[in-house]
Amino acid sequence: MITERDQLQPSYTNLIKERDQLQTSYNSIITERDQLQTNYNSIITERDQLQTSYNSIITERDQLQTSYNSIITERDQLQTSYNSIVTERDQLQTSYTNLIKERDQLRTKYTNLTTEKQLQFKIQQTAKEELQSRYNTMRNQMDLLQRERNGLQQKLNDIYTNNARGWLYFRSSFYYISAEKKNWDDSRQYCRERGADLVIINSREEQEFLANVVGSIKGIIAWIGLTDRHTEGRWKWVDGSALITGYWGDGEPNDTGEEDCVEFYPVNKKWNDRQCSATDQWICEKSAA
Missing domain, CATH: 1.20.58 (Methane Monooxygenase Hydroxylase; Chain G, domain 1)
Known part of the structure; x- marks a missing residue:
């Protein structure tokens, strides 16, 4: 009996060891299983989070698509307005x-x-x-x-x-040729009472115009707005400007007997100095502006 027990004892010890090894392996497998379960649960959780993120992205994409379509519509409306403006111009x-x-x-x-x-x-x-x-x-x-x-x-x-009213127009001025006769001062006064003054001849064209118009009146001699009564020999127009170009007759001006005023002879298109107290017809001029 003892001998048989002694023989069984090694087998029993081996079985115990094998059992312990199996128990250790079982425990390891259980631990590994638990870890795998944990990993599985983590993956499931991560999958759910990814699914949620995916759904959010899909929603955001749809919103962006809607916004995109709105922008396209607005752009088309702006294009239509633009074309309307182009048509009108x-x-x-x-x-x-x-x-x-x-x-x-x-x-x-x-x-x-x-x-x-x-x-x-x-x-x-x-x-x-x-x-x-x-x-x-x-x-x-x-x-x-x-x-x-x-x-x-x-x-x-x-x-x-x-x-x-008897005024003639030429190059931005009106001209009036009197029918009666007055001295130089009264002639000038007549012109000034009508917003004018005795004529100032500034150009050859104006001289020719007056010669042609006044010359059509037989026997006329007319005062113009030129005098040297303030300083002998210094001829000035009634606006105070100095004489630049004169159209004097031969030997004129000669100042015979204080001849300080000027009359116009349309027949020969010349000027003559004469006493201001003499009576002549006259020519008024005023601006047409």
């Missing part, structure tokens, strides 16, 4: 073409829809400002033309009115 076709070229060049540099929207706004704003500028320019030109027209109409009315 035929007279600015050249400027419009330049703006379209600029818009196309800028479009190639920007693919972002927001940038394109800003570009459309800039093009429209530039077109509006240019249209406003052109409109203001045309308005100013129209106002200027209207003022010029009114001025010309006023001049025509003045010409008609003065012609009816």
